[in-house]
Amino acid sequence: SAVPFLSLALSLAGCWAVMGPGTAHGRLGGSVSVRCRYGAGYAAYPKFWCRRKVVLCFNHLIFETTGSEAEERWGRVSIRDNHTQRVFTVTVGNLTLADAGIYLCGVARIGLPNPRDSVEVIVSPGKAFLCSPMAVTGEGELEEGWTGRGRVVCSSEDIPLTQRSETLLLLPSQGSSCSWGQW
Structure with a gap:
């Protein structure tokens, strides 16, 4: 039937609406900045950063913004959203080796699929x-x-x-x- 196909199409459409860099490198004790681009129509939505668990974040949400362009900070993580350029930058400071892993940057939409992309954070002891x-x-x-x-x-x-x-x-x-x- 058309309903499952439409549901799948909407779900997959969100996968390409946000694009991260794929990988990001940072040094132990330093910081890493990740720029995630998003499509038109997503500017006013909150943006999020989370550690990926299988495919989604589940209870591993690290930070979600209010949708504002002002820099928002929580602990070692900050997010600044530029609505004009349609890009938000996640910065994680004071990196530890435990920070290495796969994360998701995305757009939070209530009741709809959340467009997101995976980013591998690599922390070097260099x-x-x-x-x-x-x-x-x-x-x-x-x-x-x-x-x-x-x-x-x-x-x-x-x-x-x-x-x-x-x-x-x-x-x-x-x-x-x-x-x-x-x-």
């Missing part, structure tokens, strides 16, 4: 140092502003000699920063 990239593994040298994965020797005296060559995620920062850790 540390950051300011130093000058001096060399990389492989056959070449690191050029200023290079981005990617590799091994680099940092010339900072603040880094113990045994830790000067680690697997890194290199980020462009005026050619002067590198970070090491498990990425």
Whole structure:
């Protein structure tokens, strides 16, 4: 009959009305920000962030806004909604390893399916140092502003000699920063 099909179609339609980044990376003790976009017509609805349990949140709701554009905060979590750009940003501060996992960002609608998307939060125990990239593994040298994965020797005296060559995620920062850790 048409009723089950219509119900399924409405349920599935909500799945693509919110789009998160898929994954978000943060460092232990630092913060992670997740931008979730939503479709037209959802601006005034409350937005939520929860730890996914199977497919839905159930009793694992971490935070839900009132639907306002003002930043709303609860504990280590804040959500700021930009109705014009149709994007809300969830920020989790003071990350712990227990914060790693699958979350849902979505739009809360009473009596209707909640459009949502899954986001995997990865928490790295890595540390950051300011130093000058001096060399990389492989056959070449690191050029200023290079981005990617590799091994680099940092010339900072603040880094113990045994830790000067680690697997890194290199980020462009005026050619002067590198970070090491498990990425």
